[in-house]
Amino acid sequence: MALRDVELVEDEPERPDGPDEGGPARPWLRRHPRAVGALAVGLVLAVAVAAGLEVRARQQDAARVEALQGVPGVLRPLDPALPVDVSVSRSYEDATALPVAVHALLAGVAAGDVVVAGVWDPDGVDVVGVGAEDGRERWRTPIAPPPDLPAPESRWVWCTAYGRLPWQPAPAVPAGRGPVACTAEWLPPSAPAADGSMTAQSRTSLLEVDPVDGRVLHRVELPPGRSVARAPHGWVTATAEGGTVVVESLAGDGTSRWRTVLDVPGGDPVLGAGEFFGVLVDEERVLVQAEGGAWVLAAQDGAAVGTVADAGAGMARLLPGGRLLLEDATPSGAPRGVLHLPDGTSHDLDGEELVQPALDDGSLGDVLLTTDRGDGLGVEGRVTLRGPDGEALWSAQGRPAGGALVVDGTVVVLDGTHLRRLDGQDGDERWSAPLPRRVGAGQLLTDGRVLLLGTNTGLDAWTYDGAHAWSAALQRDGDEVRLRAGEAVPSPTGPSAGVADMVTWTATARGRLVLMVSSTTSSREDVLVLR
Numbered sequence: 001m002a003l004r005d006v007e008l009v010e011d012e013p014e015r016p017d018g019p020d021e022g023g024p025a026r027p028w029l030r031r032h033p034r035a036v037g038a039l040a041v042g043l044v045l046a047v048a049v050a051a052g053l054e055v056r057a058r059q060q061d062a063a064r065v066e067a068l069q070g071v072p073g074v075l076r077p078l079d080p081a082l083p084v085d086v087s088v089s090r091s092y093e094d095a096t097a098l099p100v101a102v103h104a105l106l107a108g109v110a111a112g113d114v115v116v117a118g119v120w121d122p123d124g125v126d127v128v129g130v131g132a133e134d135g136r137e138r139w140r141t142p143i144a145p146p147p148d149l150p151a152p153e154s155r156w157v158w159c160t161a162y163g164r165l166p167w168q169p170a171p172a173v174p175a176g177r178g179p180v181a182c183t184a185e186w187l188p189p190s191a192p193a194a195d196g197s198m199t200a201q202s203r204t205s206l207l208e209v210d211p212v213d214g215r216v217l218h219r220v221e222l223p224p225g226r227s228v229a230r231a232p233h234g235w236v237t238a239t240a241e242g243g244t245v246v247v248e249s250l251a252g253d254g255t256s257r258w259r260t261v262l263d264v265p266g267g268d269p270v271l272g273a274g275e276f277f278g279v280l281v282d283e284e285r286v287l288v289q290a291e292g293g294a295w296v297l298a299a300q301d302g303a304a305v306g307t308v309a310d311a312g313a314g315m316a317r318l319l320p321g322g323r324l325l326l327e328d329a330t331p332s333g334a335p336r337g338v339l340h341l342p343d344g345t346s347h348d349l350d351g352e353e354l355v356q357p358a359l360d361d362g363s364l365g366d367v368l369l370t371t372d373r374g375d376g377l378g379v380e381g382r383v384t385l386r387g388p389d390g391e392a393l394w395s396a397q398g399r400p401a402g403g404a405l406v407v408d409g410t411v412v413v414l415d416g417t418h419l420r421r422l423d424g425q426d427g428d429e430r431w432s433a434p435l436p437r438r439v440g441a442g443q444l445l446t447d448g449r450v451l452l453l454g455t456n457t458g459l460d461a462w463t464y465d466g467a468h469a470w471s472a473a474l475q476r477d478g479d480e481v482r483l484r485a486g487e488a489v490p491s492p493t494g495p496s497a498g499v500a501d502m503v504t505w506t507a508t509a510r511g512r513l514v515l516m517v518s519s520t521t522s523s524r525e526d527v528l529v530l531r
Helices: 033-067 100-107
Strands: 084-091 109-111 114-121 124-131 137-143 154-160 180-187 203-209 216-222 227-231 234-241 244-251 256-263 276-281 285-290 293-298 304-309 316-319 323-329 335-340 353-355 368-372 382-386 392-397 403-407 410-414 418-423 429-434 443-446 450-454 458-463 468-477 480-485 502-507 513-519 524-530
Touching (some): 100 124, 100 524, 114 180, 227 276, 234 276, 304 323, 335 353, 335 368, 382 410, 403 443, 450 502, 480 513
Antiparallel strands (some): 084 524, 114 124, 124 137, 180 203, 234 244, 244 256, 276 285, 285 293, 316 323, 323 335, 353 368, 450 458, 468 480, 502 513
């Protein structure tokens, strides 16, 4: 029998998706190539979007920092490591004075590359010029007391600039734009009055100092009892005399520009015009407040522009466009703002309290910020943005302002539990960030890149998108105060609550962040100046 060659063909069974006894399955990546490609494309897109958003955020931060340059109260870009440039500790008991460079940073007026400040001690009064960046003393000018007051009981000097109030950052005087103004006060020894009491009225010397070399360009001696304010053209003084208030405008050399006498309703011709509260000046107006009311005069010639009866002793603000804001006291004792308009009408701001922003960059125009704090018994508070006429542009319910910034077209509000950023056009909430701990009071600042909250336990920073960026805890190590960057800030209710009776965070005229820690219990003051 003959044999034939036969070709055998075996059918190979299909492999299941999972492993079997015949061997491992193909990897998932090989079995789903299209899905792998889609995932890779998605990952690349996600990375690209994230990188684009980061680049955009950095560009926005850079543009904001640039736009805020020159705005008083804005910090220079802050290093999260918070390096300390100067640390000073002094005791009130031994009356140790702050170093001149630190005092100039806190209380001086920037003029070009020099900061001008007044310093004093029991032996005398000086005006000093300090380098704005290096802190070195450039010049020092002694200021002698008036010739007829050779031995004053006490003395002090304060350098100022037009438009500055004591609680505001010192504005800069541009280089080559004129002298720096200083006022020296001299208190003579007490003398017995007619009724047997010991009285003494301080004397004032008005100084104009050249910031380049410290020369005193003009000096004017005022009679006792006069209030004074710096003005663009020189000085404005006011005093109570025989039931009137006498207001006088002086040039820098003391030459009288105009003199106006105001009759005060109810003023006593013997005792004077009652309690006299002060004088404010802007480019166009002079505001005089006394017990009988408030008067607005034209800065050019002293002519009466308007009168507000029973204005009281509340805080006053001269606003652009001829507006005047006066704060009165309601029966409950809470301040109440009244906006007086050039046409003689007024607006009571719906009974709300004025909020003075720690910073207003002007991005929302001439606006006012007011708040109703609620009653704490179920009635919610609110914050309101108002236009030049006092009318409400928008209100955000449930967000009473304990502190605020007007920056980059938004309103940043601290309400005790959250930091909120509200749209400046309609008040809508862009974001709300819970505070990392309970905060009773705090100070808001910014360097244009982050929003900062300083409290008596430390410093926290948020990005302008609402993300918590970093923290620094404020601690006392023996007699030394330290800022520990990167450490969580303790709650004020915890065992390490606070380091002192008063903690102040402030921006200097050159944008340096300064921390001042004062304690009455230990009679100490610590000052940290950050780079």
